Amino acid sequence: xxxxxxxxxxxxPRRIAAGEFTATAxxxxxxxxxxxxxxxxxxxxxxxxxxxxAAAASIDARVARGESLDALPLAGVVVxxxxxxxxxxxxxxxxxxxxxxxxPPYDAHVVGRLRAAGAVIIGKTNLDEFAMGSSTENSAFxxxxxxxxxxxxPGGSSGGSAAAVAARFCQVALGxxxxxxxxxxxxxxxxxxxxxxxxxxxxxxxxxxxxxLDVVAQFGATVADAALxxxxxAGADPRDATCVERPVERPDFTRxxxxxxxLRVGIPREYFRDGLDADVREGVRAAxxxxxxxxxxxxxxxxxxxxxxxxxxxxxxxAEASSNLARFDGVRFGRRVxxxxxxxxxxxxxxRGFGAEVKQRILLGTFAxxxxxxxxxxxxxxxxxxxxxxxxTEAFAQVDVIATPTSPTVAFKLGARTTDPLAMxxxxxxxxxxxxxxxxxxxxxxxxxxxxxxxxxxxxxxxFSEVRLLAVAHGVESLLGRVGAP
Ligand code: GLN
Numbered sequence: 001x002x003x004x005x006x007x008x009x010x011x012x013p014r015r016i017a018a019g020e021f022t023a024t025a026x027x028x029x030x031x032x033x034x035x036x037x038x039x040x041x042x043x044x045x046x047x048x049x050x051x052x053x054a055a056a057a058s059i060d061a062r063v064a065r066g067e068s069l070d071a072l073p074l075a076g077v078v079v080x081x082x083x084x085x086x087x088x089x090x091x092x093x094x095x096x097x098x099x100x101x102x103x104p105p106y107d108a109h110v111v112g113r114l115r116a117a118g119a120v121i122i123g124k125t126n127l128d129e130f131a132m133g134s135s136t137e138n139s140a141f142x143x144x145x146x147x148x149x150x151x152x153x154p155g156g157s158s159g160g161s162a163a164a165v166a167a168r169f170c171q172v173a174l175g176x177x178x179x180x181x182x183x184x185x186x187x188x189x190x191x192x193x194x195x196x197x198x199x200x201x202x203x204x205x206x207x208x209x210x211x212x213l214d215v216v217a218q219f220g221a222t223v224a225d226a227a228l229x230x231x232x233x234a235g236a237d238p239r240d241a242t243c244v245e246r247p248v249e250r251p252d253f254t255r256x257x258x259x260x261x262x263l264r265v266g267i268p269r270e271y272f273r274d275g276l277d278a279d280v281r282e283g284v285r286a287a288x289x290x291x292x293x294x295x296x297x298x299x300x301x302x303x304x305x306x307x308x309x310x311x312x313x314x315x316x317x318x319a320e321a322s323s324n325l326a327r328f329d330g331v332r333f334g335r336r337v338x339x340x341x342x343x344x345x346x347x348x349x350x351x352r353g354f355g356a357e358v359k360q361r362i363l364l365g366t367f368a369x370x371x372x373x374x375x376x377x378x379x380x381x382x383x384x385x386x387x388x389x390x391x392x393t394e395a396f397a398q399v400d401v402i403a404t405p406t407s408p409t410v411a412f413k414l415g416a417r418t419t420d421p422l423a424m425x426x427x428x429x430x431x432x433x434x435x436x437x438x439x440x441x442x443x444x445x446x447x448x449x450x451x452x453x454x455x456x457x458x459x460x461x462x463x464f465s466e467v468r469l470l471a472v473a474h475g476v477e478s479l480l481g482r483v484g485a486p
Contacts (some may be wrong), residue, residue: 004029006485009171009225013075013118017063023056023076027120030078034122034169042144043164045083046091047123052078055120072118074232079114080164080173083124084131085216086205087111090121094207095139096129098353099334108205109240110174110216110233117232122170125160129355130325131176131209133157134184134427137418138357145414146189148453148486152411155185155427158219162189165219168485172229173219178210179313180406180431182217183443187406187456190445190483194218194226194470197463198438199244201230202237210320211242213313213435222482223444223474227251230466244464251470256478259471261295266399270306271430277409279449284405287446287457290479291403299399303391308384309432310425315368315381316436321358322365328353360421389437396462401472404430406443406456434460442473445483454483 004026007015016023031049038044059076062069069075081087084094086104088111093099107115114121128138136144136159144159146152147167154163158175162185165173175182177195186193194217201216208214216233220226236245252259267288272281292298330336330349337348354362368377395402408429417423434441440463443456459476461469 005033005168007171008222009074009077009220010228012077012171013069013072016059016076017069019063023059023120024053026076027052027056027078027122030122030170037167038169040145040150041147041163041167042142043125043160043167043169044080044123045093045095045126045141045160048090048121051090052120052122055115059118069118073228074114075118077119077172078122078170079119079229080122080125080161080170081111082127082158082161082173082175084127084176084207085111085174087121087124090124092124094130095127095141096353096355096358097140097335098328102334106205109202109237111205113233119232125158125164125173127160128157129358130207130321131157131178131181132321132357132361134180134424135417136160137414138355140355143414146411148190149411151413152453153188153414155188155407155411157181159185161219162186162191162193165189165191165221166486171221172225174229174233175217175219176206176209177215177217177435178213179317179435180428182219183431183441183456183458184407184427186219186443188411188454190454190486192220192223192226192442192444192473192477194230194442195434195440196230196234196466197440199242200464200466201234202240202243204237204239208324210317211324212320213317223470223477224253227470246464249467251467251474253471253474255471255475257294257475259475260291260479263296263401263472264299264399265291265296266299266301266395266402268301268303268306268395268402268404270303271404275408275426276405277449279410279451279453280405280408280455283446283449283455284457287476287480288403291476294479301395301399301402303395303433305384305387305391306433309388309436310429312381312384312388313428313432313436314425315377316385318361318365319368319378320365322362322369325358325362385436388433391433392437392439401469402460404458404460406430406458410449410451410453410455430458439463440466440469442469444473444476444480446480447483
């Protein structure tokens with residue numbers, strides 16, 4: 001039998017139930033692989049071997065008692081969780097000095113759902129501090145390396161989760177996607193990254209960054225694995241007022257490539273302009289040609305407000321962040337730096353607790369919301385956001401899905417953009433518009449470019465079209481094949 005670390009999440013519960021291997025053996029295989037290889041990658045901030053083995057043992061005990069695993073869709077599945085999702089009793093840092101020693105007294109909704117579904121949580125993954133960044137280099141602790149080339153970034157902000165799936169330190173992983181933080185690192189590491197519709201998954205226990213954009217999102221080595229994780233965590237939760245009450249349906253993966261026949265695929269020309277790496281241009285073009293050969297019709301589109309997305313997002317997200325991060329004042333959560341009087345304590349705590357990018361965003365966001373400027377800056381960005389969303393509504397009157405590159409470039413060198421925030425923000429050019437529109441989007445690997453690095457194609461659907469979008473993504477994956485492990 002091939003190594004246990006290559007077992008797919010979707011087949012895991014039934015193989016454990018059939019006695020092919022135990023949950024404990026599977027868990028140990030991932031723990032051993034992580035212990036041996038993560039020191040060179042830096043995917044994890046915390047590995048919880050004890051908790052993971054205890055969860056695995058409880059699955060094995062059920063099997064030993066002759067109980068069915070049917071009610072546990074993730075029985076024994078080894079999952080990593082981004083370190084901005086609260087885990088009861090397990091350090092949750094947001095990769096910030098502010099929360100370096102924070103141990104939550106509760107589980108995020110999605111973490112509770114994982115446990116209830118029988119998942120084995122192996123640890124907490126590295127990220128850009130408070131999920132602000134596109135390379136995982138803004139972590140206050142260390143940068144994560146790309147398993148395909150350790151001198152390069154895995155992308156961000158969920159770079160730890162992406163690297164963990166790519167390097168096979170876990171089967172699937174949770175991240176958060178505010179402006180591309182799951183899709184972009186998925187593309188850069190050759191895995192699947194799925195951002196559901198805004199409001200589809202509860203954010204209770206996700207440390208808030210930009211509340212009108214934050215979505216809990218899923219990584220898998222395959223579309224089916226990412227979909228399995230999505231199904232397990234999605235659905236209503238009264239503790240998140242934006243979370244909708246709609247049943248979560250199961251995507252139909254039986255049609256494979258045949259499901260692509262007759263599909264109308266919109267190709268917005270604004271996403272194929274300057275600044276694309278040749279590898280990305282060629283990889284995405286080849287994928288689109290393959291779709292056309294299977295009978296999909298490619299529809300040339302214009303989405304005229306696309307170029308405004310970066311400026312719009314980098315007003316709205318910092319504005320919301322400046323408000324959300326006001327709670328880290330040394331009084332209630334996390335770190336406190338003592339000073340002679342109250343204002344001094346606030347200042348010292350925030351000065352020492354936050355890193356440079358977070359401070360920069362708090363300053364920008366506070367300015368954008370300040371009296372006399374808020375309508376000209378924040379209000380205007382809100383109005384442009386409406387135009388960007390309208391581009392999508394109009395496009396979906398003509399097509400079923402939209403296809404774009406996920407990232408304009410392949411994985412860039414560590415350090416290459418750290419002193420140039422604009423270059424870093426350009427990494428989000430293709431993922432920001434769907435975030436601003438609230439629509440679901442998925443990155444699927446197209447293969448390796450001439451550089452030997454992975455490329456991803458982004459598929460975008462109308463709101464709440466997850467089931468259809470996942471089926472299309474599965475067809476595309478069947479057509480293009482998988483990139484495999486580095
Ligand atoms: N890279 C974007 C940013 O820096 C998106 C981050 C995210 O989706 N969390 O804000």
